[in-house]
Amino acid sequence: MVTAVTNTEPRRRNRRGEGGKLREEIIAAAVALLDEGGDERAVTLRSVARKAGIAAPSIYAHFADQPSIMLAVVQREMDALAVALREADENAGPDARRRLFAVCTTYLDFARVHPQRYRIMFGGLWTPSVDDTSITDADLDSLGAEALTLLADVLGACVDQGIAHGSDDLYGDAVALWLGLHGLAHQRAVVRKMPGPADVGERLITALAHLK
Amino acid sequence: MVTAVTNTEPRRRNRRGEGGKLREEIIAAAVALLDEGGDERAVTLRSVARKAGIAAPSIYAHFADQPSIMLAVVQREMDALAVALREADENAGPDARRRLFAVCTTYLDFARVHPQRYRIMFGGLWTPSVDDTSITDADLDSLGAEALTLLADVLGACVDQGIAHGSDDLYGDAVALWLGLHGLAHQRAVVRKMPGPADVGERLITALAHLK
DNA sequence: CCTTTCACTTACAGCCGTTAGCTTATGGCT
DNA sequence: AGCCATAAGCTAACGGCTGTAAGTGAAAGG
Structure with a gap:
């Protein structure tokens, strides 16, 4: 082809x-x-x-130059992902468990449907040139902060509704949960066939969100 | 430079x-x-x-050609990582918690000390050419199977010593734990500065190994 | 001495990013 | 209706790097 x-x-x-x-x-x-x-x-x-x-x-x-194209692509897809996550959360209703799984599944689905996009977004190859419209720190933190805040929010709802064990550092738990999701998403985006059981995603979510 | x-x-x-x-x-x-x-x-x-x-x-x-060089590099580093993991496990003594953290920390340290190597090993860019000494499935499963078996083994020891909640699928839990480690390792290998608390590694391990 | 191994030189064709200068369609203005 | 300034995009060309092929030299050691 x-x-x-x-x-x-x-x-x-x-x-x-x-x-x-x-x-x-x-x-x-x-x-x-x-x-x-x-x-x-x-x-x-x-x-x-x-x-x-x-x-x-x-x-x-x-x-301006070739890397700037890649940069623009990453920015566009970062925004698209952030929008999809917020949308999934809002469409999930009030139930915290539903919200949690909706957001996480949406994240994982993005990586599965667009593996190449996910790879360049989080594969860290869009050149760390520190000039012009540079992302690198500010914009990664942008999605980082945005998605992580959303995750922390949903985790808080889980605790409030009594379906998860509480924690003194909700943001830290959100980071850990995201890292788990990222590990699975990235691995799926990179290899053809994943080892392990099919429900490994749910296991990750359950364990890292401290669901009861 | x-x-x-x-x-x-x-x-x-x-x-x-x-x-x-x-x-x-x-x-x-x-x-x-x-x-x-x-x-x-x-x-x-x-x-x-x-x-x-x-x-x-x-x-x-x-x-044979340029990709073969990259392939050989990946193979060499995969072996080195596997050896380091086994070594860490053997030097950790009989305590299951020590073994668990030794293996996981060794894994994370490899990625932190050699971020670029880790990136090409698991970044999936060493071309999926299906010829000659091809890795792709067989050899990734090689480390995969090897490291995952080790992890499952250590997880089993944790359950036996009563410091972790049991599970009906130890191998699945090992995969989930590895995915969490991979998420953290890869992210650290890619970005300059990680968000979140410093002990996020221990949190991942604790949650995914179901430690009490 | 002479064969075999080890490595080198030269060369080609193809792609890359980027610069300089040119063409053409558009649409407001007289 | 006709002009013509300008925005929108093109052609040609440069130097540099790449992977790879073909043929050449030199050192080792029996």
Whole structure:
């Protein structure tokens, strides 16, 4: 599967005010390349340009350099994940156990449905160049803080409803729970077949949330 | 820091029967490149050759192609990790809690001391080419099975000594514990600074081993 | 001395990121 | 309707790095 470089149409140029649309198309092209199963080395400036149907230098109107593309992809997917988690929590109703499993399952599903995206988001390869729109600390903390606060919140609800053993450090428990989820999510995103029982996810959640 | 391409000595050629020595030197050079902090993209066939002080094509006498080098590195480090884990277990004495924490701490320490090595071992980027000495399933299961059996063994000892709650599936619990450790180890290997409390490792171990 | 092992030099073709300068469609203005 | 400034994207080209192939030299040791 080479996904056809054959560009049937030479792509209609964007209209006057809508030059910025191309930026989104570039990010989408990069994500598409990832999803096609090739690893992140397949996402080069030139391959992205080909996928988007534009000439390579046209990217420089929207991104400073190649790493910036990857950075934008990570940012977009981080936001998408955060939104999905909040949504899952809100749609789960008032029951704390339901909320907990909804959030955790949504997290795990993201990694399973988009393994390549998950890999670049948390695989730590989007270059720690400390310049321009740098993420690295601030933005990882952004999702970090956001998702972890959500998790701590749900854990607190579990304690309040009496289905989990309390703790003096809810945030620390949230971090531990997230680390467990991350371990499973990352491993699933990396290998073809996971060892161990199918319900290992539930075991992780049950143990790390101290459910009774 | 460019680590000096300046090869003072042109490197003494190996003696008659010892041609195979170069193979080890090549692997060591690749590992050295990793440890220098550059990511795995810095480990190219040519850079490895430069680091080892040999000409690039000389590698082909010992490795079929570039991915094979990475593969050999992963194999070597997998073995080293397995040995370290067994050693830690044997040196921990008979106390089950000590054994458990010795093994887990050793695992976590490996990832902290050699983050780049850990990343390529479990980051799933050493190309899933299904040919020649392929690892991918067999050899990951090798460490997988080995380390997981060890963990299950230690967990069983914890139950026997009455310091942990029993379970009907010890191997499943071992997998869950390993996933937690992996989550922490990988995250530490990837980001500069981890959120959360310092004792998060002990929390993971305590919760996932069902310690009382 | 002469064979065999070990490693080297040279070279090719392909991809990469990036710079410089050019073309073309768009849409407001006269 | 016609002009024409400008936004939007293109072509050509550079230097550098990559993996790999083909053929060459030198040292070791029987």
